[in-house]
Amino acid sequence: MNRIKQFRLVASCAIGLGLAAGAVHAQSTDAYHSIQIFPVVVDTASFSQRFSFHNPNLLSAVTVTPKYYPATGTSQAPNLINCPTFDIAAGKTVTFTSLRAVCPSLAAGSQFGFLYTSERNLSSNLPYAGFSRVSNPQGNGFTVESFPASTFTSADSFINGIRRLAATPSSPAFQTNCFLANLNEESAGGTATSIHYTLYNSGSAVIGGGDVVLAPGQTLRLLDVFATGGAVAGDYNDASVRFEENNASEEPGLMSLCTTQENTTFGADFRIAKQEVGAGGLGYPGDVIGSQDNHVSRETLVSADGVGRTFEIASGASGNTHVIYFRHPDYQQCELINPATGVRAVNGHGLEMRLLDQDGLVVSGGDLSTGWSETYMGDKNDRNGGSNSRYTIEVESNEQNTGAVRAYRIHCQSGSGHSLGDIIRYKEAVNRF
Numbered sequence: 001m002n003r004i005k006q007f008r009l010v011a012s013c014a015i016g017l018g019l020a021a022g023a024v025h026a027q028s029t030d031a032y033h034s035i036q037i038f039p040v041v042v043d044t045a046s047f048s049q050r051f052s053f054h055n056p057n058l059l060s061a062v063t064v065t066p067k068y069y070p071a072t073g074t075s076q077a078p079n080l081i082n083c084p085t086f087d088i089a090a091g092k093t094v095t096f097t098s099l100r101a102v103c104p105s106l107a108a109g110s111q112f113g114f115l116y117t118s119e120r121n122l123s124s125n126l127p128y129a130g131f132s133r134v135s136n137p138q139g140n141g142f143t144v145e146s147f148p149a150s151t152f153t154s155a156d157s158f159i160n161g162i163r164r165l166a167a168t169p170s171s172p173a174f175q176t177n178c179f180l181a182n183l184n185e186e187s188a189g190g191t192a193t194s195i196h197y198t199l200y201n202s203g204s205a206v207i208g209g210g211d212v213v214l215a216p217g218q219t220l221r222l223l224d225v226f227a228t229g230g231a232v233a234g235d236y237n238d239a240s241v242r243f244e245e246n247n248a249s250e251e252p253g254l255m256s257l258c259t260t261q262e263n264t265t266f267g268a269d270f271r272i273a274k275q276e277v278g279a280g281g282l283g284y285p286g287d288v289i290g291s292q293d294n295h296v297s298r299e300t301l302v303s304a305d306g307v308g309r310t311f312e313i314a315s316g317a318s319g320n321t322h323v324i325y326f327r328h329p330d331y332q333q334c335e336l337i338n339p340a341t342g343v344r345a346v347n348g349h350g351l352e353m354r355l356l357d358q359d360g361l362v363v364s365g366g367d368l369s370t371g372w373s374e375t376y377m378g379d380k381n382d383r384n385g386g387s388n389s390r391y392t393i394e395v396e397s398n399e400q401n402t403g404a405v406r407a408y409r410i411h412c413q414s415g416s417g418h419s420l421g422d423i424i425r426y427k428e429a430v431n432r433f
Contacts, residue, residue: 032127033148055088071219075109152253153292157273172264182214183253190216194246296417319396321425328377335371337409350401
């Protein structure tokens with residue numbers, strides 16, 4: 001089986017639907033986007049869903065186009081519904097009392113799947129936010145916020161704290177159901193992809209798993225994931241599940257989530273999978289912890305920029321300036337790697353580096369420095385007016401090796417992710433520090 005992301009950083013509807021009332025995990029305060037997806041939506045006798053969409057723009061209305069992608073096993077599947085467009089007036093909120101209110105042509109019977117929405121405005125980009133609440137007839141429910149389409153990648157993802165427990169005289173039975181979806185493709189027909197899932201007990205031992213194949217736009221429910229995955233009968237508490245995309249040539253947007261419900265009142269929770277290991281940080285020798293996103297890679301090893309310029313310093317007084325985006329509060333660590341040795345460059349290699357914030361203040365490094373240990377970037381109000389913004393890495397000759405061209409790589413690590421460090425000034429005849 002081809003699991004392309006197994007590198008683990010050794011080097012550095014009631015029971016039928018199984019929807020899930022608790023805190024939503026891994027959601028974001030970065031709410032406004034042009035494509036918003038509700039990874040699970042529902043309309044059944046046991047659960048209904050209320051939707052709210054907000055337009056923060058005070059000058060223009062937003063026109064939103066919704067599409068409902070039904071899950072396998074529903075009366076609507078496999079046929080998607082192109083739902084009527086709707087407008088959100090400038091600065092206003094639009095509410096729908098149910099999925100059927102969003103999509104009036106929904107087929108009769110139990111429905112669940114995902115809802116893809118996007119803004120349609122040819123003159124400008126007008127992001128909006130989406131929120132929904134799922135509830136049963138007694139009013140018990142949970143929140144499903146919308147997520148931007150760019151959030152979903154083929155990174156390995158992980159959910160912990162799942163459970164299956166038999167009922168006792170003093171407590172209800174608990175059941176975990178998981179949902180896997182392959183994001184629809186707007187620009188191409190697309191091909192099916194294979195996903196492997198692995199179940200672990202509370203001691204991290206493998207207890208089951210399986211493989212599923214999903215076409216673009218398809219959702220599949222794993223009803224009682226322990227039973228579906230072949231785990232032996234019995235109770236499981238504090239267990240976990242990992243999802244991995246199998247195909248080396250396909251990297252679609254995947255949506256993985258689980259709901260753990262108690263089977264008396266069907267109170268439950270909703271858990272979006274956390275992207276744990278993504279395809280590497282451009283040049284890094286293996287996959288790295290974090291999302292599959294080179295804007296916010298947790299670890300990068302880069303030797304050339306986006307237009308193919310090799311990282312090197314010309315002979316004599318010469319310097320390069322790289323632009324890199326860090327987030328704060330956070331910790332970061334960078335170093336120059338000698339390509340010939342594969343480890344941090346020594347002073348004899350003839351280079352030095354430093355990191356500056358956008359006000360030109362030195363954050364790390366300096367004279368004769370080829371790297372630094374983990375450094376705190378400061379509290380939110382310490383830098384850039386509170387914004388996560390750009391920094392520069394300056395690399396130049398340290399005047400100990402002036403007669404040769406010196407190649408280098410930049411290796412950086414951070415807790416919340418950073419960009420790749422493209423060059424904005426190349427081989428300048430400078431001596432800045």
